[in-house]
Amino acid sequence: MSDLGVDGVLFDIDDTLVDTRGAFGSALGVVARRYLSDLPEGRYPELLVHWRADVENHYGRYTRGEATYREQRMARANLMHASFGGDVLDDAAYDAWDAVYEDAFQAAWAAHDDAAPVVKELLAAGLAVGALSNAATDYQSLKLGRAGLADSVPMLVGVDTLGFGKPDPRVFVEACRRLGTDPARTVYVGDELDVDAVAARRAGLTGVWLDRPGPRRVPVSEAEVAAAGVVVIRGLDELPGVLDGRVAP
Structure with missing residues (x-):
């Protein structure tokens, strides 16, 4: 991952980094x-x-x-x-x-097994990493700490930062500002197709939907996935390969 066309990765927390x-x-x-x-x-x-x-x-x-x-x-x-x-x-x-x-x-808060290794790999590649969540900042910072991720994934924007949360595009733009990256060169990874990946794409970021195995919170049809125009992964361990694929040969 030497030249990704991406400067930073923002993560959702619940059911993305942490097994909520x-x-x-x-x-x-x-x-x-x-x-x-x-x-x-x-x-x-x-x-x-x-x-x-x-x-x-x-x-x-x-x-x-x-x-x-x-x-x-x-x-x-x-x-x-x-x-x-x-x-x-x-x-x-x-x-x-x-x-x-x-x-x-x-x-019961605990990180998913694939969270810490992937974050470590992204940081080693020189990418900026942070978190954007639809819960309160202090609460999510505590959660990241309990999950062993607070030192590597700073909590940047919560629902209390601007007084509202995703899917409003302004929260994604503010998170990029705090991360120090341009939205066009930032990836957002989350487990909700609409609130995370699609909303991130509409805000100018690259939206990645983490569709982990198991029952989805909200049913999503294959037609909806196809129409969403976002990258789909089944685990965070697939993310570095997705980012490598953004490099033109």
Whole structure:
């Protein structure tokens, strides 16, 4: 990777660098044993699907600055309880629920196996590397630290930086400014086709969709993938080869 035509790589964090799906599953299992005692353990995978799907798009409202972090998580917790036989959580009950959930969630944070080696390879090639996320900056910095990536992947832009998040093109441009790279020479890698890869391309970056094996948070058709006009990889270990392929012979 001596002349990539690329000066920097920006990463999404959740389910890109960090196995957040696995952490969700661990935390929801702890919650279910305490708050959804009538739910058979064999149905716990349904909780993960429900939580990640966020069918009422409460997290989307948060990233647009239309709801607080607490409001979106409390709404999602109550929707899950309503769907799986739990009690309604008032403010006090939610605070207790959230403490249980958050302790288990943070305890399960871990980097994907392919994250640190690929970041190391990109840095060794002289590329600037940073993170852009739709969660709060301090929270994601903590997550990167727990995952052992904070020293190599600085958290540059969160949803609190500008008061809104992806897919707004301004967050990508601001992340490039902080990274010190031109958007046209910057790659953005994320696990969401629309919010990450397509939005990055519309902001002038090269969008790379990380379609890891396993169930997708939102179903995506092959026609949508083909129309997206972005690079698709199945693991971060494919990224250096993609970047090498950008070099004209």
